[in-house]
Amino acid sequence: MATNITSTALDFDNIKASLKNYLKQKTEFADYDFEGSGISNILDVLAYNTHFNGLIANLATNESFIHTAQLRSSLVSHAESLGYDIRSKTSSQVKFTATLNLTGVAGRAQAYTLPIDTAFSGSNEDGTFNFLTTEVYTAADDGTGLYTFKDINDVSAVTGFEGTKITKTFFVGQKTDRQVYIIPDEDIDTTTAIVRVFPTPSSTESDEYTPLSRAIKVDSDSTYYTLRETPNGGYELNFGDGVTFGKAPDAGSKIVVTYLRTSGTTANGCKNFTTETSVNIGGTVYPLSIVPQTNSVGGADKQGIESIRQNAPAAFAAQQRLVTPEDYKATISANFPTISDISVWGGQDNIPIAYGKVYIALDFNPGLTEAAKTTIKNNIKTNFSDNLAVMSITPEFVNPQEVYLELSTNITVNPDTTSKAPVTLENETNQVIKDYFDNTINGFGKTFRRSNLLTLIDGLDDALLNSRIDVKMQVRLVPILNQSQAYELIFPVAIAEPDDQNIIIESASFDITGINGTCKIINKLGTNTLRIVNIDDNNSLVTDNIGSYDAIKGKLNLTNFNPSLIIGGVNFIKFSAVPQNEGNIIALRNFIFKNDTSKTITTSTIDRQGVRVAL
Amino acid sequence: MVEKTLTDYGRLDLNFHRSMVKEVLPEYFTDEYPNLITFLEGYYEFLDSGDNFGALIQDLYTIRDVEASSLTHLDNMFKEFAQGMSQDFFKNPREIIRNFARFFRVKGSRYSAEGFFRAFYGENVEISFPKNDIFILNDSNHQVNDEFSVIQDGAAFQILSIMLKVPLSMSIWEEQYKKFVHPAGFFLSNEVLIQPKVSDTVVSLPAIFDSTKGATLPVLVFDDNAGIVMSDTPDITIIDNMGATAYVMTGDSTNMVEFNQVDSITSSWTANSNNAFGLKDSSISYTSANPGSNRVFSVRMDPNETVEKYKDDSIGVLDKTYRSIFDMADASSPRLDRNPINGFPTDIRFDNTKETFDQGIYDSHGRTWNYMSNL
Numbered sequence: 010m011a012t013n014i015t016s017t018a019l020d021f022d023n024i025k026a027s028l029k030n031y032l033k034q035k036t037e038f039a040d041y042d043f044e045g046s047g048i049s050n051i052l053d054v055l056a057y058n059t060h061f062n063g064l065i066a067n068l069a070t071n072e073s074f075i076h077t078a079q080l081r082s083s084l085v086s087h088a089e090s091l092g093y094d095i096r097s098k099t100s101s102q103v104k105f106t107a108t109l110n111l112t113g114v115a116g117r118a119q120a121y122t123l124p125i126d127t128a129f130s131g132s133n134e135d136g137t138f139n140f141l142t143t144e145v146y147t148a149a150d151d152g153t154g155l156y157t158f159k160d161i162n163d164v165s166a167v168t169g170f171e172g173t174k175i176t177k178t179f180f181v182g183q184k185t186d187r188q189v190y191i192i193p194d195e196d197i198d199t200t201t202a203i204v205r206v207f208p209t210p211s212s213t214e215s216d217e218y219t220p221l222s223r224a225i226k227v228d229s230d231s232t233y234y235t236l237r238e239t240p241n242g243g244y245e246l247n248f249g250d251g252v253t254f255g256k257a258p259d260a261g262s263k264i265v266v267t268y269l270r271t272s273g274t275t276a277n278g279c280k281n282f283t284t285e286t287s288v289n290i291g292g293t294v295y296p297l298s299i300v301p302q303t304n305s306v307g308g309a310d311k312q313g314i315e316s317i318r319q320n321a322p323a324a325f326a327a328q329q330r331l332v333t334p335e336d337y338k339a340t341i342s343a344n345f346p347t348i349s350d351i352s353v354w355g356g357q358d359n360i361p362i363a364y365g366k367v368y369i370a371l372d373f374n375p376g377l378t379e380a381a382k383t384t385i386k387n388n389i390k391t392n393f394s395d396n397l398a399v400m401s402i403t404p405e406f407v408n409p410q411e412v413y414l415e416l417s418t419n420i421t422v423n424p425d426t427t428s429k430a431p432v433t434l435e436n437e438t439n440q441v442i443k444d445y446f447d448n449t450i451n452g453f454g455k456t457f458r459r460s461n462l463l464t465l466i467d468g469l470d471d472a473l474l475n476s477r478i479d480v481k482m483q484v485r486l487v488p489i490l491n492q493s494q495a496y497e498l499i500f501p502v503a504i505a506e507p508d509d510q511n512i513i514i515e516s517a518s519f520d521i522t523g524i525n526g527t528c529k530i531i532n533k534l535g536t537n538t539l540r541i542v543n544i545d546d547n548n549s550l551v552t553d554n555i556g557s558y559d560a561i562k563g564k565l566n567l568t569n570f571n572p573s574l575i576i577g578g579v580n581f582i583k584f585s586a587v588p589q590n591e592g593n594i595i596a597l598r599n600f601i602f603k604n605d606t607s608k609t610i611t612t613s614t615i616d617r618q619g620v621r622v623a624l
Numbered sequence: 625m626v627e628k629t630l631t632d633y634g635r636l637d638l639n640f641h642r643s644m645v646k647e648v649l650p651e652y653f654t655d656e657y658p659n660l661i662t663f664l665e666g667y668y669e670f671l672d673s674g675d676n677f678g679a680l681i682q683d684l685y686t687i688r689d690v691e692a693s694s695l696t697h698l699d700n701m702f703k704e705f706a707q708g709m710s711q712d713f714f715k716n717p718r719e720i721i722r723n724f725a726r727f728f729r730v731k732g733s734r735y736s737a738e739g740f741f742r743a744f745y746g747e748n749v750e751i752s753f754p755k756n757d758i759f760i761l762n763d764s765n766h767q768v769n770d771e772f773s774v775i776q777d778g779a780a781f782q783i784l785s786i787m788l789k790v791p792l793s794m795s796i797w798e799e800q801y802k803k804f805v806h807p808a809g810f811f812l813s814n815e816v817l818i819q820p821k822v823s824d825t826v827v828s829l830p831a832i833f834d835s836t837k838g839a840t841l842p843v844l845v846f847d848d849n850a851g852i853v854m855s856d857t858p859d860i861t862i863i864d865n866m867g868a869t870a871y872v873m874t875g876d877s878t879n880m881v882e883f884n885q886v887d888s889i890t891s892s893w894t895a896n897s898n899n900a901f902g903l904k905d906s907s908i909s910y911t912s913a914n915p916g917s918n919r920v921f922s923v924r925m926d927p928n929e930t931v932e933k934y935k936d937d938s939i940g941v942l943d944k945t946y947r948s949i950f951d952m953a954d955a956s957s958p959r960l961d962r963n964p965i966n967g968f969p970t971d972i973r974f975d976n977t978k979e980t981f982d983q984g985i986y987d988s989h990g991r992t993w994n995y996m997s998n999l
Contacts, residue, residue, distance in 0.1 A: 027670070028667065028670055031666070031669075031670040031673065032663070032666050032667075032670070035666055037659070037662050037663075037666070038662075038663065038666065051663075055667050059671065059677075062671075062677065062681070063677040063680075066677040066680045066681045066684065067677065067680070069684055070680055070683070070684065070687060070697075073684075073687045073688060073697075073700075074697070074700035074701065074703070074704060075703075075704045076700050076703040076704060077700060087704065091704070091705075322703065322704050322705065322707060322708075323707065325704075325705065325725070325728070326706075326707045326728050326804075327728070328725075328728045328729050328731070330731065330732075332731045332732040332805075332807050332808070333731065333732075333802065333803060333804065333805070333806060333807070333808055334802070334803075334808045335707065335803055336731075337808070353808065354808070355802075355806075355807075355808030355809045355810065356808075356809045357808075357809065357810060357811045357812065362778075362779075364782060364783075364784040364785075364809060364810065364811055365784050365809050366809050367808045367809050399732060399807045399809070401784075402807065402808065402809045
């Protein structure tokens, strides 16, 4: 993130020149020779001093604000002052179906328990990783000797968390000193930390402390802790002082902290799992059978500084509540690192309108399985929206909907100013368009602005004299073949009104039973009516009215549409539409822009104005 | 946004910045190398000049001080605490930024909506819940023909709906409101509240006196100090503050005023009697349709016509030109006017400059002495 505080030019030569000019203007030094060696040396020293102090001043100013800070420690500090919990590394997780087959084994127990810290190992292309359970699972005899392990909610899934279990022990000093316990480990998954305080070093009884972020009520006996990142990347453990946020461990107490040291994202995608866990009955070992329900997912590295910069102010605005769409975005973004982009809108803005609902579209990181996505959605609902949202407002998850843009670009090239072939410039223009899609309008809520793209294209090469882009939107329909159906297709913005010259709606080609030739759907010139025409028979009419389009609402309705085959070996039919405003297309709600490269074409025109003598 | 930082916070000045060149250098430098001292002092002046960082260093003392920080730095604080808003947006950014946390904590509430419009736009908002007006069967609060009961319409009038009455177009505030206050999932509807602006310039108004309404209370009065004041209820404060000769009279069934309509071709006239209220002379009282010696109105004030003449004049100019609002309302072409007591023409009044000889003047009372042709 570039700083936006530019209080001084920090270039040494500029500083020296400015200093010289300033002094020359003073009458006392009007006749001085500033190029003389003595005074020039003094000016050098002063300019360096200025340069150095300017650098420090600029740095200090930048680090004072979360928006401009460059150091992670500064951002962490600012974020904490906003009440934002910075995400530590997160363990990758995997769910197993774990069974014990003791069929026909005499002396088997009625039930078996899988304890905390049961170990599994899994591997991916980056190596082998350890996974541990963090809760107890039990399995009962189903009558045949088959035991399936279940969690406390009776779900047949055992969850393993990647990491190595680490234990740190501290002894509490005098209360008069502020007690801070440093854990010099950058790889903690703080969500797995368990903090226990034993009254004496030899005690076996302990109090378990919980994170302050989960506090509902705080009094002098509350047992809360905070685990926050330190400037060197490690963590420090803090307790209350008996007043501010709960009880302080007494002098002489023993504090035991256990946590998982995790590999973060590196452990995602593990699929080959084994375990050495087994049951010994009468000297015979019966192994635990595990079948992973998914590959390991959800591992994440420490929250990056740009993510902190973006999410901490948003979380401050949310104040642990889900009221506005911005609150939903901030809360989900802060808690689910595997979600790369989020769009949220109220039911009042949905099509169709649905009051009392909030719509959430999530774009997940690549590689996440459908089961893992469902788990995350359930977590959002049960852990956040059910607890923090306005009562009676329910969340609805919708999938991102891709809207493709077809760009017909023409560039005018001045052959006198470049040695590049026109086709080279065409390819470079296509690359600019690709970069624009990848970097500028990739994600929810983006707006395609034709003039911005044209500016980028015009700046590509001095030989480009001007450029022009015709824009079409495209959505894709996956029809049921050989079955007459009604379909509704929605575009993100209004469609152009029909006119007598241009076709506004046009589909890709498909076959219809009984028609000798390939067909497509177009709108009847000058009307909103959609019709099927035979491409191979000079666009002769096949069906006069297969539906219509609503220009204002950006909606296509097809009735009794019954294709028998889609041309091109795909399972979808492309529907292209001319937008009402080609210069400005916004992807509202769950729309995401994609570039249909097969229909994005750049052509070039050689400018011959200089040599042309006649029209 | 104009820099409005106050300089006196009742605090000690943290900035001890001053040139220490002479103090730092050995004393003999002052005698033997005065130019070097001047040179170094010039250097420190340079540091504090223009865009150099001297000011930036001094800013560091108060960089996170909401009251003392520069607006540039305040903008950075806004980005931190106010979801990217700029301080430019607010009339009093330093006070606003202090309250953002409080504001966020109550978002979605009536309090936050009211606070939003006050802080962001300097306007008051009237909030209502249309669900209270929905006609519900077997609900004693809602009766058939009750003007405040409406059938649920799936938009503004349904359970999850909030109605805001704001004197601003919705397009101005909708995006920000949804971002900062509005609970997602609720319908947001608005009514624009149009209210008169009190100004020291008299503007053209379509209706000043609604004499046809038969109202018993004044709806609009002139006030020497406040200008034109609109009121649904008689406000004794307004009346008390009015000029010495400008009063409001409530119209009732006994205060009948005849406004004659004159046919310019036949010179015949028709008298229309209406309940009315208007200006009256403080020294007399109104008694009947025939004023007799207790004349109240000499000229009916046509709202459009009268105000149009004065719309570009300030209250100050009007005050200089006319002795009272009564005179202004009574302004007429130079003519033989009637005696203010007995109504007979007695003298010539040239106390106005706005009217011409050829305009039609219609009196508000009587028949024989009010019509100009009879003068």
